[in-house]
Amino acid sequence: MEQPERPKWLRGFLKAFFFVHVFAVVVFTMPQPPPAVSSGILAPRGSDILLKFNEDWLNPGPVRQYMYSFGVWQSWDMFAPNPSNRDVWGDAEIQYADGTVKTWQYPRIKEMGLFQKFAKERYRKYFERANLEQYGYFWPDLCQWIANQNNPDPKNPPQLVRLWRHLKITPPTVTFQEFIKGNRDKSPVNDGPYSNDLLFEYEVDVNRL
């Protein structure tokens, strides 16, 4: 059974909406130009001309307001422009009122069973950002939350939380072009130790426990 014909104005509106939306999604998700082009040090060439024009004139205008305001914001830069070479996880030291110190493991996907990995992935997603210095403003809330997770005895509350990052940088391997030219080296064995970096020391807010 065919639908009754829509009014002409509605058909026109739907068509305009369709193409404007697709255009907005393309503009919003387009890659950024290389940093040197973006900052004006290098003149854009090739596809960078389009990327630079998008960055300056299309993306930050009405398109971005539309994408944010109507719940259709998105980005498709998974493992891009390069997969991270930072294998990272975290833990914390909690110092209690009586002076005892306990180490607490922030949810670590590698150590979990199959269902747990599936259910707890969001903790990894969060720490992917929280371990970076540029997101240092996350750390007080994160440490306060850690204190709340580790407060079994109200008579002996946590007083201090030290947030640690454990990081291993992946070494480079043979490129495909080098392999074609005859380099048959295997990828390096990547089982070196993780670093121990103190990210933040936080005095627990007892009123938020």
Place this chain on the structure above:
Amino acid sequence: MKQTLSYADNWFFGQTRPEAIGLLRAMCGFYATVNLLLLSLDFKNFFGEKSFFTQEGMTRWLTYPANKLYPGTSHEITLPFSLPRFTLIPAGSSDAWITFIYVVTIGCAILFMLGWRSRVTGILLAIGLTSLHLRTPVIIHAGDTLLRLFIIYLALGQSSAAYSLDRWIEARKGVAQRLVSIWPQRMIQFQIAICYLMTAWWKWTGSTWVDGTATWYSSQLHEFDRFPAPAFLNNQPFVGITTYGTLLVEVALGTLVFYRPWRKWVLLSGVALHSYIEYSFNIPFFATTIVGGYVAFYYGDEVADWIIRFRKRWLKKGTLSSDAAPEI
């Protein structure tokens, strides 16, 4: 010329049988329900007042000026009005209110899956998901984003015209099945194609996707570990083959998928790519959502035939009867 325009108009905005969009709705409703149920396991940690990401953090994260175009540039424009991000969970919301929004959202997800008034339940589900995503944007992954977008597009269409409670009630009243507008389904197609094309473009702006070493680096991120992959895949030439193969499949999924004779093979290559990623990487909901979205590349009569074939083979009933349906 007129004929071409008419064909294009019909391709974008014609009518089709509703089985494809109905199946997409049921699938997205199911994924949304499971996704929301999983969130309940850590609800307080993600959304509560004592969350690791407080509402002050949220406000700081969502700092894009709502009344400015081209902010921070020489051509900045200040608008006489604000266009804030639409959310039901503004800063200062109580735990009770956030819990209420969550419960209503999961209720809508179940009703949307079952196909009861899917325009209303779909729009409410989209608003609920958007609000939860904006409450704690730092835990939102690509699977969440894709699901939210699919649900918005499905809510705009008549997605409960098949495989739904609404259709079951109509059929009992003797109402014939109707055709539906195809443009929301086309929107999902374009969304998927843009997703693949843009990710391939982003990758091509990096160095490791160009020199054929990208999959070596991703394989060393052990917080993504699910099942172990064979060790030989971490050496050349396999690192190069999987790196360039990923790019090729992504570009094909953004372009050649629209060429009908190649559609099946392009989509199967996408299934193979995502199956490998799903096996070795712990990235919940992304593969299932985007591969499920491949249904959008099929017409309603094709999907109806799959279902009838399935019923014939496994339930021993039904006949292929959809040939009479007009094809767009």
